[in-house]
Amino acid sequence: MDCVAVGFSKNLQNGRVMRALVNEKDIVLWRSRSGQLSAWENRCPHRGMRLSHGFVRGEALACMYHGWHYDSEGKCRYIPAHPDLDPPTTIGIEKYFSFEKGGIIWVDIRNKTGGPPIVENLIPIRSMEFHCKVERVERVLTNFESPSSHKSTIRFYHVDQRANTVIVKIKPLGKTLHLIFQELPNFRCFLHALSADKCEVGQYKAISRCLDHLRRESETQLDILK
Numbered sequence: 001m002d003c004v005a006v007g008f009s010k011n012l013q014n015g016r017v018m019r020a021l022v023n024e025k026d027i028v029l030w031r032s033r034s035g036q037l038s039a040w041e042n043r044c045p046h047r048g049m050r051l052s053h054g055f056v057r058g059e060a061l062a063c064m065y066h067g068w069h070y071d072s073e074g075k076c077r078y079i080p081a082h083p084d085l086d087p088p089t090t091i092g093i094e095k096y097f098s099f100e101k102g103g104i105i106w107v108d109i110r111n112k113t114g115g116p117p118i119v120e121n122l123i124p125i126r127s128m129e130f131h132c133k134v135e136r137v138e139r140v141l142t143n144f145e146s147p148s149s150h151k152s153t154i155r156f157y158h159v160d161q162r163a164n165t166v167i168v169k170i171k172p173l174g175k176t177l178h179l180i181f182q183e184l185p186n187f188r189c190f191l192h193a194l195s196a197d198k199c200e201v202g203q204y205k206a207i208s209r210c211l212d213h214l215r216r217e218s219e220t221q222l223d224i225l226k
Contacts, residue, residue, distance in 0.1 A: 003108045004164070005180045005192050008124045009100050012037075017061065019052035022107050024185055027096060028052040029105065032059045036072050039098035039107045044068060045076075045091055104180070104192060122178055122194035126208055130215055134164075134181045134189045137218045141166060141179070146213040154210055170210070173203055191215075 006020035006029065017030040019042060028042040028051040036059070042050050049065040056062070060069040060077060069078035074093035079085055097108045103124040130137055145155045156168040159176070166179045175197050182190035193211055 003106055003110075005104045005182055006107050006190075007105050008127055008192065009103050009105055010124065011127070012105060015056045017052055017054060017056060019050070020107065021184055022096075022109050023183070025096075025109055026050070027107060028054075028061075029098065029107070030054075030056060030061050032056060032072060034059060037098055037100065037105065038072050038074075039096040040070075040074055041094040041096075043093070045093060051093070102194065104194070122196060123198060125177070125193040125195050125199070125204065126211055127190060127192045128211060128215060129184070130189050130191060130218055131187070132189070132218050133187050134183060137181070137189065137191065137214070138166060140214060140218045141168065144214060144217070146210040154206065156210070156214075170207065173206060175199065175203065175207065177207065 004022045006022065007018065012018055012029060012031050014031050014035050015033050017028060020027045020029055026042040027039055029037070029039050031037050033056060040051065042052050044051055044063040044065065046063065046068050047065055049063050051061060051063055053064040054062050055064065057069060060071050062069045067080040068076055070093055071077050074095045075089065076087040076091035079087055099106055102122045141156060142158060145153050147153060154173065155171050157171060158166070159169055160167040164181045168177050168179065170177055175195055178194045178196065180192040180194065182192065184190060195207070199207065
């Protein structure tokens with residue numbers, strides 16, 4: 001998938017920076033003080049430092065190494081060692097198309113403007129890393145059940161699968177869960193779980209515990225080479 005979910009919008013506040021991997025491309029995501037979202041190649045063109053180690057200064061992202069400032073267009077606007085210099089327009093960073101929908105940050109390395117699959121009106125529950133491939137988690141999901149705190153069993157019933165999203169019904173909670181996967185290198189993946197329905201606190205905790213159990217089941221007796 002070229003249009004990839006990389007995290008929840010709520011986890012990237014104004015003035016913050018985070019790192020993401022999209023199809024093995026190293027990307028820096030950052031939000032300016034005014035809230036504008038940007039996704040770039042995670043490399044300062046000066047000395048190659050990862051910009052995800054940098055910091056936001058107003059509407060610019062500054063590299064941690066020598067403090068070069070880049071605006072929301074990826075153009076260098078300020079070099080602290082030469083404060084009176086107007087940086088050449090050729091100094092810039094590769095940008096990627098990024099947008100937010102359904103409470104999720106999406107990045108498309110093709111720089112297309114098409115939208116992601118079925119994410120309207122979803123409520124973010126949790127993002128979590130799995131130390132196994134997506135295929136392994138999907139196999140576990142086909143027959144997954146988890147004990148609850150009330151000594152009953154919660155089951156996930158597969159409803160649909162579209163692109164990088166698996167949709168399941170959770171019984172007896174009566175909730176529909178969208179599980180959006182993000183491939184990572186080295187036999188890892190991220191799972192972004194969102195509910196199609198509003199959850200009470202107890203339901204939220206029950207779903208979170210189920211996801212923990214899903215991770216344990218998926219990472220146990222790994223057959224990552226299959």
